Amino acid sequence: GQNIDQPTEMTATEGAIVQINCTYQTSGFNGLFWYQQHAGEAPTFLSYNVLDGLEEKGRFSSFLSRSKGYSYLLLKELQMKDSASYLCAVLDSNYQLIWGAGTKLIIKP
Amino acid sequence: DTEVTQTPKHLVMGMTNKKSLKCEQHMGHRAMYWYKQKAKKPPELMFVYSYEKLSINESVPSRFSPECPNSSLLNLHLHALQPEDSALYLCASSQDRGGPYEQYFGPGTRLTVT
Numbered sequence: 001g002q003n004i005d006q007p008t009e010m011t012a013t014e015g016a017i018v019q020i021n022c023t024y025q026t027s028g029f030n031g032l033f034w035y036q037q038h039a040g041e042a043p044t045f046l047s048y049n050v051l052d053g054l055e056e057k058g059r060f061s062s063f064l065s066r067s068k069g070y071s072y073l074l075l076k077e078l079q080m081k082d083s084a085s086y087l088c089a090v091l092d093s094n095y096q097l098i099w100g101a102g103t104k105l106i107i108k109p
Numbered sequence: 110d111t112e113v114t115q116t117p118k119h120l121v122m123g124m125t126n127k128k129s130l131k132c133e134q135h136m137g138h139r140a141m142y143w144y145k146q147k148a149k150k151p152p153e154l155m156f157v158y159s160y161e162k163l164s165i166n167e168s169v170p171s172r173f174s175p176e177c178p179n180s181s182l183l184n185l186h187l188h189a190l191q192p193e194d195s196a197l198y199l200c201a202s203s204q205d206r207g208g209p210y211e212q213y214f215g216p217g218t219r220l221t222v223t
Contacts, residue, residue, distance in 0.1 A: 030209055031209045033211065040197075040219075041216065041217075042199055042214035042215060042216050042217050043152065043199075043214050044214070045211045045212070045213070048209065048211060050209060087151055089151075091209060095206060095207045095208060095209075096154070096165070097154070097212070099151035099152060100151060101150065101151055102149075102150075102151055104149075
């Protein structure tokens, strides 16, 4: 079967750094996406990784290890507006997105 | 223009009503998607259109009927829905279906079935 695991909820402090992990077992792999979703709103694209390594984009970075079936999203200099759910999604061999359940990130002052 | 628009934003309908959700994109994308999302759950794929043809139907009940009138528009016709169909309905588009293309999501329609 296909499975994507991420923590249900995390809490962090404003200005700090947080790492959200994602592990996956899917039928084939054509890349991994991270999306941000604020409550009641649509998901917005954050990053795409298909090769091993770290991709940095401003305060957000995403890492992939294909051999370990593992990715993480790193958020630096946390702001209150970063409070949201973060969804990990894998593109399988049929180019279909398999979604994780999402990690709710709570930022405290 | 990287926007996907959806109308209406909110919809309340009875179980005997017929209504339609609309989605539009002007990015020249050739793949369009309908998702259903319940609270605290990830989006659940319902339908995929590729080059205006239905390519995926994820065993969705026939009370949901998709339509793609042209490459920019996607409709979802609703009829005889059940209260458990209440959810956020998201439309998305991507450059193509068979490749590593990010999906752009519309703001969604919050549907309540009474």
